[in-house]
Amino acid sequence: MIPLSAYVALSAILFMTGLIGVLIRRNFIVVLMSVEIMLNAANINLVAFSHYLNSMAGQMSALFIIAVAAAEAAIGLAIIIVIFRGKMATNVDQINILKW
Amino acid sequence: MWLLFIYFATVSVVAGVLTVSLRNAVHCALALLTLLFHIAGLFVMLNAEFLAAVQIIVYAGAILILYLFVLMLMNLKTEEQHLHKKHSYLLFAGMGLLAELLILLMLSPYGGRMGSATPEVVLTTGPSHAVGITMFSDYLLLFEIVGVFLLGAVIGAIVLAKTPAKTENQEPANFPTP
Amino acid sequence: MFELLVLLIPLFPLLAVLANGLYGSRYSHELAGRLACGSVGLSFLCTLGVFTSVLANPEPREVIAYSWIFGGNLSINLAFLIDPLTTIMLLVVTGVGFLIHVYSVGYMHGEEGFTRFFTYMNLFMVSMLLLVMGANYVVLFIGWEGVGLCSYLLIGYYYEKISAGKAATKAFVVNRIGDAGFLIAIFLIFSQFGSLDYSTVLSQASSLSTEMATAITICLLIGAFGKSAQLPLHTWLPDAMEGPTPVSALIHAATMVTAGVYMVVRNHALFDMAPIALTTVGIIGGLTALFAATIGLVQNDIKRVLAYSTVSQLGYMFLACGVGAYTAAIFHLVTHAFFKALLFLSAGAVIHSLSGEQDIRKMGGLHNKIPTTHKVFLVGTLAIAGIPPLAGFWSKDEIMAHAFVYGYYHLYALAAIGAFLTSFYMFRLTYLTFYGQSRVDPPVAKHIHESPSMMMRPLLILAGLAAVGGFLGVPPEHGWFQGFLHDVATPLGSETHEVGIGMLLGLMGVAVAIALGGWGLAHYMYSIRPQMANEWAEKSPQVYSTLLNKYYVDEFYDRFIVEPFKKLGMLWDWFDQHILDRFVNGVGKWTDISAAGITWTEKHVIYAGLNVVGYGNHLLAWSWRKLQSGMVHHYAAILIIGLAILIHLVVLWFTGSSLANSSMY
Numbered sequence: 001m002i003p004l005s006a007y008v009a010l011s012a013i014l015f016m017t018g019l020i021g022v023l024i025r026r027n028f029i030v031v032l033m034s035v036e037i038m039l040n041a042a043n044i045n046l047v048a049f050s051h052y053l054n055s056m057a058g059q060m061s062a063l064f065i066i067a068v069a070a071a072e073a074a075i076g077l078a079i080i081i082v083i084f085r086g087k088m089a090t091n092v093d094q095i096n097i098l099k100w
Numbered sequence: 101m102w103l104l105f106i107y108f109a110t111v112s113v114v115a116g117v118l119t120v121s122l123r124n125a126v127h128c129a130l131a132l133l134t135l136l137f138h139i140a141g142l143f144v145m146l147n148a149e150f151l152a153a154v155q156i157i158v159y160a161g162a163i164l165i166l167y168l169f170v171l172m173l174m175n176l177k178t179e180e181q182h183l184h185k186k187h188s189y190l191l192f193a194g195m196g197l198l199a200e201l202l203i204l205l206m207l208s209p210y211g212g213r214m215g216s217a218t219p220e221v222v223l224t225t226g227p228s229h230a231v232g233i234t235m236f237s238d239y240l241l242l243f244e245i246v247g248v249f250l251l252g253a254v255i256g257a258i259v260l261a262k263t264p265a266k267t268e269n270q271e272p273a274n275f276p277t278p
Numbered sequence: 279m280f281e282l283l284v285l286l287i288p289l290f291p292l293l294a295v296l297a298n299g300l301y302g303s304r305y306s307h308e309l310a311g312r313l314a315c316g317s318v319g320l321s322f323l324c325t326l327g328v329f330t331s332v333l334a335n336p337e338p339r340e341v342i343a344y345s346w347i348f349g350g351n352l353s354i355n356l357a358f359l360i361d362p363l364t365t366i367m368l369l370v371v372t373g374v375g376f377l378i379h380v381y382s383v384g385y386m387h388g389e390e391g392f393t394r395f396f397t398y399m400n401l402f403m404v405s406m407l408l409l410v411m412g413a414n415y416v417v418l419f420i421g422w423e424g425v426g427l428c429s430y431l432l433i434g435y436y437y438e439k440i441s442a443g444k445a446a447t448k449a450f451v452v453n454r455i456g457d458a459g460f461l462i463a464i465f466l467i468f469s470q471f472g473s474l475d476y477s478t479v480l481s482q483a484s485s486l487s488t489e490m491a492t493a494i495t496i497c498l499l500i501g502a503f504g505k506s507a508q509l510p511l512h513t514w515l516p517d518a519m520e521g522p523t524p525v526s527a528l529i530h531a532a533t534m535v536t537a538g539v540y541m542v543v544r545n546h547a548l549f550d551m552a553p554i555a556l557t558t559v560g561i562i563g564g565l566t567a568l569f570a571a572t573i574g575l576v577q578n579d580i581k582r583v584l585a586y587s588t589v590s591q592l593g594y595m596f597l598a599c600g601v602g603a604y605t606a607a608i609f610h611l612v613t614h615a616f617f618k619a620l621l622f623l624s625a626g627a628v629i630h631s632l633s634g635e636q637d638i639r640k641m642g643g644l645h646n647k648i649p650t651t652h653k654v655f656l657v658g659t660l661a662i663a664g665i666p667p668l669a670g671f672w673s674k675d676e677i678m679a680h681a682f683v684y685g686y687y688h689l690y691a692l693a694a695i696g697a698f699l700t701s702f703y704m705f706r707l708t709y710l711t712f713y714g715q716s717r718v719d720p721p722v723a724k725h726i727h728e729s730p731s732m733m734m735r736p737l738l739i740l741a742g743l744a745a746v747g748g749f750l751g752v753p754p755e756h757g758w759f760q761g762f763l764h765d766v767a768t769p770l771g772s773e774t775h776e777v778g779i780g781m782l783l784g785l786m787g788v789a790v791a792i793a794l795g796g797w798g799l800a801h802y803m804y805s806i807r808p809q810m811a812n813e814w815a816e817k818s819p820q821v822y823s824t825l826l827n828k829y830y831v832d833e834f835y836d837r838f839i840v841e842p843f844k845k846l847g848m849l850w851d852w853f854d855q856h857i858l859d860r861f862v863n864g865v866g867k868w869t870d871i872s873a874a875g876i877t878w879t880e881k882h883v884i885y886a887g888l889n890v891v892g893y894g895n896h897l898l899a900w901s902w903r904k905l906q907s908g909m910v911h912h913y914a915a916i917l918i919i920g921l922a923i924l925i926h927l928v929v930l931w932f933t934g935s936s937l938a939n940s941s942m943y
Contacts, residue, residue, distance in 0.1 A: 002105050007146075008205050010109045014116050016198035021120030023190040023915050029171055030120070030128050031911065036163070037116050037132070040139050043155075051146040056234040059148050060242075063231070066158055067246050071253030073163045077170045078260035084174060190915065197922055204929060 007048035014041035028083075032076050039069045104145060112138045125171050129164060136160040149227040280331050283324045284341040284358050287368065288411065290317040290324075291403040298400065302393035311383040314396035318379050318403055322372040325365075332365045336762070340413050340477070352473075359413035359476055362762050366608060367410040367540055370615045374532045375403055377736035381623050382524040384732030385630065395435060399528070402428035406533050410540060415464050415474045418541070422460065422505065425534045426453040432529060433521040445517035452514040456504015463497035466490070476544070483547035495548050495555035498541065499562075506538030506592045508566045513832050515589055519581040523626030526581060531588050531618035536611045539595045543604045550602075560600020564692035567593030569829070571699035575706070576825045580625050580638050583707050587662065588618060590696060594677055597689055603680035605760045609750070610673035612759075616747050617661035617670055620740040624655040627729040627737065628711060633722050638707065643716030647726045650734055652712050654741040659708045661744040663701035664793040666786075669748035675789045682785060694792055701796025709804035 014037060021034030043062045050058020115135035122128045136159050143152035221230075235243055294317035298310050338361035347354040358364075379399065386392050405424025412418040427450075434446030464474065470490060471479050486494070502508075507515035518530050529535070542549065542559065549556055567590045574586035591614050598607035629636055631648050645652040661668040664675065674697060681690040716723065728734070750759040816822075824830065905916070 002101060002145075005206060006105065006109075007142075009202060010112070010142075012201050012205055013113055013198065016194055016201065017113070017116040017120060019197075019918060020191060020194035023194065023911065023918065025120060027125050029167060029174070030125055031914075033128055033132050033167060034120055036159075037119060037135065040135065040159075043151075044139060044142060047143055047146050047148050047151060050148070056230060059151050059231060060234055060239050062148070062151055063154060063235070064239075064242060064246055066154060067250060070158060070163050071250050073166060074253050074257040075260070077166060078257040080170060081173070081261045 004048060004052045007044060011041045011045040011048070014038075014044065017041075028080055029077075032073065032080075036069060036073070039065060101145075105142075108138045108141045108145070112142070125174075126168070129167050129171060132167075133160055133164055136164065147223075147227070150231045280328070280339070280360075281341045283327045283331075284360055284411070285343055287321045287324045287328070287372070288404050288407040290320045291400040291407070293317060294400045295397055295404060298393050299397040302397060307387075307392040310393040310396055314400050315376065315379040315383060317400060318372060318376045321403070321407070322376050325368045325372045328360060329365050329369060332360060332362060336362050338477070342413075354414060354416050354474055356417060357413035357475075358411040358417070360411070363540075363543065363608065364410055366612065366763065368407070370612055371403070371406050371410060371533050374615050374619050374740075375406075375528060377739055378524050378528045378532070378619060378623065381527075381626075381733050381736040382522075384730050385524055385626055386522065387730075387732075391435065395432075395522070398428055398431045398435070399524075402432065402529060402534070406537070409537055413476055415467060415476075415479075419460065419464065422501070422537065423457065425529070425537060426450060426457065426505070429453070429518070429529055429534060432525040433518045435521055435525065439520065442520040445514075445520040449514040449518050452511050453504050456501045456511055459497045459500025459504070460502075463494050463501065466494045466497065470494070480545070480547045483551055486548070486551050488552060491548055491551035492554050495545070495552045496558070498545060498548070499555060499559060502538030502541055502596075503562065504538075505541075506535045506596070507589050508538075508562055508593060508596060509569060510831075512566065512570070512589050513828075513835060516582050516585045516828070519579070519585050523581065523622055523629065526585070527619045527622035527626070530585065531622050532615035535588065535592055536595070536615070539592065539599065539607055539611055542596070542599045543608055546599070546604050549599070556600050556602070558600075559596050560686065560689050563593045563596025563598075563600055564689045564696075565593070566590070567597060567696040568692050568699070569593075571696050571703065573825055573828050574703045575699065576822060578639055579636050580628065580641075580707065580711060581622070581636060583638075583703060584618070584621055584625060587621075587700060587704065590700060591618070591662070594674065594693065594696070597693060598677040598680065601677075601681045601684055601686050601689060603677060605763045606673065606676040606680055608763060609759055610677060612750070613661070613669035613673040613744070613747055616740055617658045617668075617744040620654060620737065620744050621658040621662065623733070623737055623740065624651050624658060627651045627733055628655070630729050630733070631726050632718065633725055635718070635722055638710045640717055640719060640722075641711045642714045642718065643712070644718075644726070645712040648728050650728060651737075654737045655712065656708060657741040657744055659704045662704050663796060664697055664789055665797075666790060667748065669744050669746070671789065671793070672748035675786055678789060679782065679785045683781070694788070697789065698792045698796045701793045702800050705797050705800035706804055709800060714804070 018034045018037030018041060021037065022031055025031050025034065043065055046058040046062045046065070048058075050056065050062075112135055115131050115138065118131040119128050119135065122131060136155060140152040140155045140160075143149070143155060225233075294313050297313055302310050338359055340357055340359050342355050342357040344356040346356050379396075382395070382399065386395050389395065402425060405421045405428055407421070408417055409421025409425060412421060430446045430450040433449050434443050436442045467479055468474055470486065471482060473479065483491075504511045515530055515535070519526055521529075549559070570586045570589035570593065574583050574590065577583045577586060591610070595607045595610050595614070598604070598610060628641070628644065628648065628651055631644075631651065632641065635641065657668070661670040664671045666672075674693075678690055678693045678697070681687075681693060718726070827833075905912075
């Protein structure tokens with residue numbers, strides 16, 4: 001039997017990888033992809049716990065998370081397109097119109 | 101058993117690292133694809149076959165394709181700098197945080213209420229059946245809400261990405277340059 | 279009643295002082311003069327009242343005016359002691375003082391400082407009365423200092439004359455030297471007896487050791503010599519003639535200078551315990567008598583001759599004290615007051631009639647031009663020369679007889695020679711002033727006139743007193759005067775030498791012979807052969823110039839005492855200028871530097887600090903501003919940092935020590 005902590009550790013590593021990606025990358029789309037990695041890591045965690053606690057709640061949550069991820073990806077990419085139309089750039093540090 | 105796990109886990113981690121570090125964005129997408137597949141495999145090992153299937157169909161088959169479409173629309177040039185200028189600070193900070201997180205996780209006790217869906221029960225009823233029964237009885241409200249949510253997302257995406265209607269003497273929105 | 283009279287005696291002149299001093303400029307000179315003379319006259323009447331009371335009851339009585347200092351075992355009151363000695367002094371001071379005040383109204387007529395003069399004169403009267411009436415050394419000293427002050431004020435009355443100012447300062451300074459000795463004596467008395475009252479001190483005088491008595495009395499003598507112008511502190515009296523003539527009469531003939539004699543007689547109990555002091559008194563008195571007489575031989579200023587004669591006569595009084603004849607000393611004091619005041623006032627009349635001329639070489643032949651003045655002056659000269667039956671004879675003879683009888687032959691010799699010289703120079707003065715060829719300047723000679731009656735009447739009264747006043751002390755040693763003073767002025771343990779009538783008459787005869795001899799010589803030298811004096815002067819020029827220059831005593835003092843003190847003063851001035859002032863300037867510079875330092879600190883430290891605070895705030899704001907970069911991934915990073923911190927907090931808070939009890943499975 002594979003201990004639960006292995007899955008949790010794996011989930012943690014993947015999460016941190018995704019987090020680092022969010023912080024490091026300049027390309028906005030890759031940042032969004034890193035967010036996807038984080039979500040997947042959360043999924044692994046949930047499903048592992050669902051399995052070891054003999055409950056279906058984890059799988060349910062994972063399902064919903066996949067749905068939400070889809071929606072979020074769509075919206076994010078739409079925003080990228082809007083920005084791309086205006087500035088012809090997708091680098092994160094070139095988009096600073098939130099500064100007053 | 102262990103062998104499978106090690107394979108899936110290692111490849112997942114490697115794919116994840118590649119995703120965040122490759123220069124070309126399309127290569128990153130491909131790495132992400134690999135990651136998704138192997139996570140689906142992990143799901144199978146955890147007796148969540150339905151979820152594995154959903155993962156592949158929705159995540160890898162729709163969301164990733166969407167990313168690829170947008171990437172191709174961007175027509176990006178491969179730039180010299182794909183990471184931030186001060187990325188090393190953040191990298192090391194992230195590594196430190198990871199180590200700390202791992203230690204914390206390893207040291208903390210795991211506990212929780214044991215449910216009633218043992219793997220034998222799931223196998224008997226079939227995984228998709230189990231999921232369906234749980235969703236439409238205990239999580240019905242959430243299901244509906246997620247449906248509305250997805251509707252909102254779709255409408256939002258359409259509104260955002262619409263080509264603005266051309267009016268007289270209107271130029272495309274000019275973002276003020278700092 | 280008695281107490282009231284006693285208190286009124288000094289009070290009247292005091293009131294006159296206050297009135298004339300504070301408000302004198304608002305009323306006429308006539309009124310001021312009347313106030314002044316009237317106050318002294320009223321004091322004289324009170325004195326007569328006191329006199330009658332003392333005649334009835336000669337016991338010493340104390341009148342306390344004011345309880346001044348009392349605390350612990352020290353008690354000093356403003357108190358007056360009335361006994362026969364005090365009464366005699368009071369009569370002299372108020373009586374002669376009144377006559378001189380009246381004379382001054384005429385003499386100072388037309389002077390601008392008329393009121394000031396009388397204010398000072400009355401102030402002098404107050405001080406002198408305090409002096410003679412005091413019941414303890416403190417009141418005595420107050421009066422002592424007061425008369426010194428008034429002497430200064432009155433000698434320097436003509437303050438525009440530099441010589442007058444100098445003379446006044448000289449008088450005050452020399453007096454002060456005496457006062458220093460007097461103060462030491464007071465301190466010693468207090469340390470010995472614990473009290474300063476006459477009654478305590480004098481009754482316990484016999485408890486003193488000889489050394490302590492000598493110390494105290496020598497110090498007292500220093501004070502007496504300063505006040506009464508004996509050797510070596512005599513230099514101020516001749517120069518004091520710069521003051522107006524009435525001042526010379528009152529202060530430097532009749533009253534102030536006799537304060538020393540009074541003080542010695544009052545303290546005779548102490549002097550009797552110290553034979554050395556008595557000897558000193560006698561010798562100094564005798565030497566002074568001779569010394570001053572020799573100087574008076576050749577002086578050419580009428581007032582100066584009289585001044586030296588005063589010094590000489592004071593020497594007689596001290597001589598009398600030295601041989602134990604205290605009563606004789608007081609008797610001579612009284613007669614001297616009469617005839618010396620008379621001589622000074624008539625000299626003033628002469629000067630007045632000659633419109634200010636004081637040099638006797640420019641006088642002469644006045645006896646028929648100012649006959650009354652001449653007559654009174656002659657009476658005074660006869661009295662001072664010791665021609666019987668005028669007053670001076672009786673008192674001088676008594677002193678000389680006492681000296682001879684008690685065995686002080688050296689003092690007798692000094693007194694005799696002094697008497698001869700006194701007679702000689704007084705008659706010289708008379709001849710040169712009133713007789714012979716007139717040497718008066720022609721413009722002055724036109725205005726020679728007799729003095730007004732306001733001035734002449736006191737002269738006449740004084741002449742009468744000089745003539746008959748001596749009979750108070752007749753017969754010698756047993757007259758009314760001696761009896762009156764017997765209890766207070768007899769030396770302790772004195773043997774009364776009963777003198778045979780033959781010895782008495784013999785001594786009297788010797789005295790008369792001396793006086794007539796002096797007159798004869800003067801008559802010969804100045805009336806019959808006037809050029810004889812000049813021949814003698816040319817024959818021995820050194821002697822003549824020495825005498826003329828007062829034995830160069832003033833020059834000696836100047837060189838050996840005044841100059842070193844001046845140099846010391848200049849040294850202190852140098853010190854003050856170069857060291858103290860530099861120090862003060864340095865302190866000022868320090869203030870300057872520290873002020874500059876503070877300014878610098880304020881600018882560079884405080885303001886800089888404030889600026890730093892502002893700048894720091896600026897920096898802080900700039901660093902916070904960077905948060906709002908507008909770049910999304912920065913926000914994401916901050917988000918994640920915040921999340922990490924939150925998770926840590928939650929984990930550590932909720933699980934806490936259960937981290938230790940972990941179970942890995």
